[in-house]
Amino acid sequence: MKALLLKAKGQWDSMPVEEIDTPSPGKGEVLVKIHAAGLNPVDYKTATNGNPNWEYPHILGLDGAGIIEQVGDEVTEWKAGDRVVYHGDLMRKGTFAQYAIAQAHTISKLPESISFVHAAAIPTAGYTAYQALFRKLHIHRGQTILIHAGAGGVGGYAIQMVKYMGLTVITTASRHNHDFVKKLGADYAIDYKEEDFVNRTLEITNGIGVHAVLDTVSSDNATKSLDTLTFNGQMAYIAGAPDFAQGVSFARPLSFHQIALGGVYQSSNTAEQADLAMMGDEMINLLLGGYVDPMIKKTISLEEIPQALVELSERHVTGKIVAEIEQE
CATH class of the missing domain: 3.40.50.720 (NAD(P)-binding Rossmann-like Domain)
Incomplete structure (x- = not known):
């Protein structure tokens, strides 16, 4: 698969797109074909100093929307072909790639009437x-x-x-x-x-x-x-x-x-982790009802993410930037 690779801490403004192996889902996980990934200040902030739990090259990106490609063992509530959106675990490889792993109890179902780009703008900030x-x-x-x-x-x-x-x-x-x-x-x-x-x-x-x-x-x-x-x-x-x-x-x-939204992944409290999915469901309902606009400033490609992160770091971005990884 193609992925945007952080080769070492601090190098987030020059990440290359390269081919790497597609991951496989473990117990309680799903493999998502990422159609869109949202950008957030946390991406460049954490990449600046790195994280002791990361193995390089690392893949940034917390917000993902796409289609489940494969389910892991003991996943019964989801199946291949389901459209989903989720907020990922900072400690794991992220959504700036064609495929990413998500924990099944933290993802939300995405209706056909909401685009992947709109959905990917929601998780971290929303x-x-x-x-x-x-x-x-x-x-x-x-x-x-x-x-x-x-x-x-x-x-x-x-x-x-x-x-x-x-x-x-x-x-x-x-x-x-x-x-x-x-x-x-x-x-x-x-x-x-x-x-x-x-x-x-x-x-x-x-x-x-x-x-x-x-x-x-x-x-x-x-x-x-x-x-x-x-x-x-x-x-x-x-x-x-x-x-x-x-x-x-x-x-x-x-x-x-x-x-500390993402901090819940560092907890063993799966009920609190599952609240990410519940909040996602509520946000999707607000979007469906027209009560919330995803505030998308622009849509970019996977290759354009580093420059967009630079724009975010300069603190002049209004609304949200979303990378479209796979065309709908």
Whole structure:
């Protein structure tokens, strides 16, 4: 099979496409013929320093959509020919290839009405947003939420889902992305380069603050965001924990939630791993209902992935980039 190979850590911007052996599924696994693979910042971030569990050459890519080619032993719920989408295990070889191995209990069925390209744009960013909002923050109608980096993958999916749930949405984004995030459903967009987002958020909420914050930026940004939370406010963070001691008091108790979507593969808790499939099913239903747009910025080839990862690393990409590995 053809695969994009990471020959050594740090070489993600110059990965060649080469022929390697097609893997075979083991017990509880399926072999997926990859039709489309989504790109995410985690791809270049992990490849920069490598991982002690990888054997080189390694194959990056966590988001895959395609057709099951073969099932392994003890797989009874899936068969060859099934269309699927999934979020893969960071420790294993990934989806930037013609074929990839997935764990059967973590994949979701993909209906014919959704393209592989649209589906592949969802898992890492979409499931992360879903987990933060519905597994951790337990958002509900009438609340107000501050979502950082709304023009990115996680932020963009989060905006769409919370708007569907009936929340008031405040987001941070560069000014040239304000139209984009408002089309996704943001009620207010704050240019973090020109405005103090804490002061602006408190102004929007008449000094009360927001019920929840989703921080996708940094530990420092999460710490600053504590000042935007109201009484019993909650924060979910994916890019570093805030300084929990800052702004927390008896008069303003707060709750914190760490989001580490792929970390579940390092656990022996198969029920929690299977929740990846459940979140995938829910995201597919939102896509089918027209409540979520996959936000695809562009579609590329397998060979073009390294340059696209460079674009992601420069932090100027709005929405999602998807590599089409096999034409539908």
